[in-house]
Amino acid sequence: MIQVLPIQSSATTKESPNPGRLIVLTGPSGVGKGTLMRSLLQRHPQLYYSVSVTTRSPRPGEIDGKNYYFINRSKFEQLIAEGEFLEWAEFTGNYYGTPREAVLNQINSGKLVVLEIELEGARQIRASFPSALSIFILPPSFDELERRIRSRAQDSEEAIARRLHRAQEEIKAADEFDIQIVNDDFQTALNDIEAALFE
Numbered sequence: 001m002i003q004v005l006p007i008q009s010s011a012t013t014k015e016s017p018n019p020g021r022l023i024v025l026t027g028p029s030g031v032g033k034g035t036l037m038r039s040l041l042q043r044h045p046q047l048y049y050s051v052s053v054t055t056r057s058p059r060p061g062e063i064d065g066k067n068y069y070f071i072n073r074s075k076f077e078q079l080i081a082e083g084e085f086l087e088w089a090e091f092t093g094n095y096y097g098t099p100r101e102a103v104l105n106q107i108n109s110g111k112l113v114v115l116e117i118e119l120e121g122a123r124q125i126r127a128s129f130p131s132a133l134s135i136f137i138l139p140p141s142f143d144e145l146e147r148r149i150r151s152r153a154q155d156s157e158e159a160i161a162r163r164l165h166r167a168q169e170e171i172k173a174a175d176e177f178d179i180q181i182v183n184d185d186f187q188t189a190l191n192d193i194e195a196a197l198f199e
């Protein structure tokens with residue numbers, strides 16, 4: 001991920017006669033974005049999932065290059081300075097970012113590219129890619145969101161508290177995005193995302 005490509009304000013350009021499309025899945029931590037994404041990818045292998053870069057430590061079972069590219073803060077800051085990210089944000093004490101080159105290459109080769117990212121990054125993508133489809137996933141209730149974060153049992157008590165605090169702000173921003181989907185019944189939410197993508 002070294003070569004720097006220019007950000008395009010739209011995926012449709014003269015140089016890319018077969019433009020793909022950028023899809024952004026956002027919403028508070030623990031709402032089920034990752035679980036929905038995994039089902040989507042299984043059912044639609046033509047989708048390209050962008051593996052993000054993070055300074056967070058790997059959780060048990062997470063694999064470098066599959067779940068994330070895990071790097072340290074100074075390397076991440078170097079990549080920011082080199083313009084390697086399409087978007088990036090600091091979320092509850094760690095950096096997260098989308099590698100620019102791979103995503104632009106996939107869009108230009110006609111792929112539907114899906115990003116699963118937090119609010120600040122999703123806002124950046126909306127600003128630089130107005131043609132991107134943005135989907136905000138909502139929990140059925142705040143209590144259920146907390147139950148889901150805890151049921152995952154992969155974050156410290158402090159991390160959970162920070163994520164829940166942040167979630168209150170994130171949920172207020174739902175209306176900024178093209179589509180809002182409540183992830184109550186999982187299959188219904190999945191069907192709603194598929195309808196937004198393919199119908």
Ligand SMILES: Nc1ncnc2c1ncn2[C@@H]1O[C@H](COP(=O)(O)OP(=O)(O)OP(=O)(O)O)[C@@H](O)[C@H]1O
Nearest residue numbers: 028029030031032033034035148152183184185186
């Ligand atoms: N519709 C649903 N009903 C009940 N549980 C769900 C539903 N969707 C997801 N979950 C569960 O909620 C937990 C959190 O889901 P997941 O890790 O996918 O959230 P996330 O939004 O990707 O979180 P993060 O942004 O922190 O990565 C998981 O244990 C998952 O199995």
Ligand SMILES: Nc1nc2c(ncn2[C@@H]2O[C@H](COP(=O)(O)O)[C@@H](O)[C@H]2O)c(=O)[nH]1
Nearest residue numbers: 029052088089091096097098116117118121
């Ligand atoms: N702005 C970005 N946010 C990202 C990216 N990759 C993941 N995320 C979001 O971060 C939080 C926390 O993730 P976790 O794996 O630590 O639970 C969550 O909302 C992710 O969607 C990214 O590249 N950019």
